[in-house]
Amino acid sequence: MAIRNVRIPSRQLYINGEWREPVKKNRIPIINPATEEIIGDIPAATAEDVDVAVEAARRALARDDWGSTTGAQRAKYLRAIAAKILERKSELATLESLDSGKTLFESAADMDDVAACFEYYADLAEALDSKRKTPVNLHLDSFKTYVLREPLGVVGLITPWNYPLLMATWKVAPALAAGCAAILKPSELASITCLELGEICREVGLPPGALNILTGLGPEAGAPLSSHPHVDKIAFTGSGPTGVKIMTAAAQLVKPVSLELGGKSPIVVFDDIDNLDIAVEWALFGCFANTGQVCSATSRLIIQESIASEFLDRLLLWTKNIKISDPLEEDCKLGPVVSSGQYEKVLKFISNAKNEGATILYGGKRPEHLKKGYYVQPIIITDVNTSMEIWKEEVFGPVLCVKTFKTEEEAIELANDTKYGLASAIMSKDVERCERFTKAFQTGIIWINCSQPTFHQLPWGGKKRSGFGRDLGEWGLEKYLNIKQVTEYTSDDAWDFYKSPSN
Ligand SMILES: NC(=O)c1ccc[n+]([C@@H]2O[C@H](COP(=O)([O-])OP(=O)(O)OC[C@H]3O[C@@H](n4cnc5c(N)ncnc54)[C@H](O)[C@@H]3O)[C@@H](O)[C@H]2O)c1
Numbered sequence: 473m474a475i476r477n478v479r480i481p482s483r484q485l486y487i488n489g490e491w492r493e494p495v496k497k498n499r500i501p502i503i504n505p506a507t508e509e510i511i512g513d514i515p516a517a518t519a520e521d522v523d524v525a526v527e528a529a530r531r532a533l534a535r536d537d538w539g540s541t542t543g544a545q546r547a548k549y550l551r552a553i554a555a556k557i558l559e560r561k562s563e564l565a566t567l568e569s570l571d572s573g574k575t576l577f578e579s580a581a582d583m584d585d586v587a588a589c590f591e592y593y594a595d596l597a598e599a600l601d602s603k604r605k606t607p608v609n610l611h612l613d614s615f616k617t618y619v620l621r622e623p624l625g626v627v628g629l630i631t632p633w634n635y636p637l638l639m640a641t642w643k644v645a646p647a648l649a650a651g652c653a654a655i656l657k658p659s660e661l662a663s664i665t666c667l668e669l670g671e672i673c674r675e676v677g678l679p680p681g682a683l684n685i686l687t688g689l690g691p692e693a694g695a696p697l698s699s700h701p702h703v704d705k706i707a708f709t710g711s712g713p714t715g716v717k718i719m720t721a722a723a724q725l726v727k728p729v730s731l732e733l734g735g736k737s738p739i740v741v742f743d744d745i746d747n748l749d750i751a752v753e754w755a756l757f758g759c760f761a762n763t764g765q766v767c768s769a770t771s772r773l774i775i776q777e778s779i780a781s782e783f784l785d786r787l788l789l790w791t792k793n794i795k796i797s798d799p800l801e802e803d804c805k806l807g808p809v810v811s812s813g814q815y816e817k818v819l820k821f822i823s824n825a826k827n828e829g830a831t832i833l834y835g836g837k838r839p840e841h842l843k844k845g846y847y848v849q850p851i852i853i854t855d856v857n858t859s860m861e862i863w864k865e866e867v868f869g870p871v872l873c874v875k876t877f878k879t880e881e882e883a884i885e886l887a888n889d890t891k892y893g894l895a896s897a898i899m900s901k902d903v904e905r906c907e908r909f910t911k912a913f914q915t916g917i918i919w920i921n922c923s924q925p926t927f928h929q930l931p932w933g934g935k936k937r938s939g940f941g942r943d944l945g946e947w948g949l950e951k952y953l954n955i956k957q958v959t960e961y962t963s964d965d966a967w968d969f970y971k972s973p974s975n
């Protein structure tokens with residue numbers, strides 16, 4: 473099928489550098505959330521395909537063309553992948569929007585980020601060569617010691633649908649930079665661009681088995697990957713309940729995992745801000761970008777009482793001004809949510825909030841001009857108390873709930889009143905106050921006078937129920953390395969612990 477001159481490719485599983493039909497030959501329909509139409513299908517892997525892919529990955533590590541590469545050689549592959557992404561940027565961005573409902577503007581920005589992330593880890597792969605072997609001086613004549621940093625092995629990478637290719641890249645790029653062999657399992661709700669990454673790897677001649685891509689359902693393809701005895705690590709981004717299942721499966725084999733899970737992040741706004749509209753726009757972007765389907769979305773607005781009324785008036789004006797349309801339309805700022813399931817989930821959160829006594833200040837209905845598609849107006853909810861579901865649980869949709877505070881202490885308490893710990897934002901021009909909040913916020917990411925800007929040089933991840941481990945930056949590479957100590961006895965003297973029988 474071709475939409476707006478972009479053909480939806482029909483692919484198989486990408487295993488051992490080739491396209492391969494799933495053993496059970498099943499496929500899953502691709503649904504365009506803007507039209508609810510089936511626009512193609514993807515292969516559905518099962519445990520049998522996982523076995524084949526894991527075997528291909530292990531063989532890649534044993535072969536010199538992947539297992540013995542230097543970081544500099546791997547960097548060449550990563551740079552070639554980045555170049556191909558940019559070459560196909562406009563087509564890939566359109567495919568991403570058709571599959572996930574992201575606005576074309578955001579999908580195009582994602583493709584730039586994807587290419588930049590591959591470039592960044594190419595640099596780190598090169599730098600790894602000089603850090604591969606680090607001598608450690610014990611100041612002892614009889615021992616020579618050093619530490620090796622080696623690829624961890626075969627890694628399973630399980631990713632979500634909200635930034636389909638970007639979330640995959642945050643894991644694939646460092647895993648390949650480290651020299652691991654990887655099996656990527658993207659989300660069944662948006663896999664098109666991840667499969668195209670397979671075609672790109674084939675075109676640039678990435679050695680067979682270094683990256684394998686298995687699309688399919690979580691329980692059928694993700695679960696056997698998590699519990700596979702020959703997979704050395706699972707790096708996961710997705711929901712908390714799936715994270716628990718993956719950690720439980722991995723625990724049986726003492727397999728390491730890293731978990732990037734959900735959040736219910738706060739944005740605290742003080743009355744000392746110079747420009748109300750600038751703060752309003754950050755609050756809006758912090759919660760409604762990507763139609764609110766962002767793990768770090770600052771979906772709890774905690775606003776100082778003295779400016780709350782004026783702030784909300786302006787927030788309302790800005791919100792009404794957001795263009796909701798087909799994500800491929802120019803200037804679209806809010807597309808549909810990803811699936812019918814997600815749509816129903818968002819609506820249920822709104823009706824529960826109403827039933828619990830909260831006020832829907834704005835939104836929450838289907839926009840009148842859009843008869844089809846999983847569209848919902850952005851929603852602002854007030855009269856919220858801290859025992860309500862809408863305060864406590866991640867919606868993963870364009871839903872902002874609002875609470876006011878009087879004092880700094882109260883603001884900190886409200887901000888940290890969550891089981892999650894991914895991100896927090898503060899808007900204030902008081903530098904010392906911002907420092908106090910940076911220390912007090914119980915999260916892995918702090919934004920000061922902004923919300924959401926993300927840079928691949930910086931560590932990404934959370935604490936509490938948002939998971940553990942970090943993607944991105946040098947931390948994102950470390951997690952794919954095994955640290956090996958080597959201790960050599962260099963003396964000619966006997967160790968002399970036991971009595972020699974010859975004496
Ligand atoms: N912290 C972060 O960096 C970050 C980034 C993006 C999304 N997220 C989180 O992701 C969630 C939304 O994504 P989602 O709906 O795709 O999450 P999800 O947990 O439903 O699915 C994520 C992935 O796990 C797979 N999966 C499902 N069941 C599985 C199982 N039993 N075993 C192994 N794999 C399984 C899915 O097929 C998919 O590929 C939100 O909670 C969001 O906060 C977190």
Ligand SMILES: NCCCC=O
Pocket residue numbers: 634635765766767768924925926
């Ligand atoms: N800006 C990227 C956020 C990734 C998580 O959802």
Ligand code: NA
Pocket residue numbers: 502503504505570571572661662810
């Ligand atoms: Na889709």
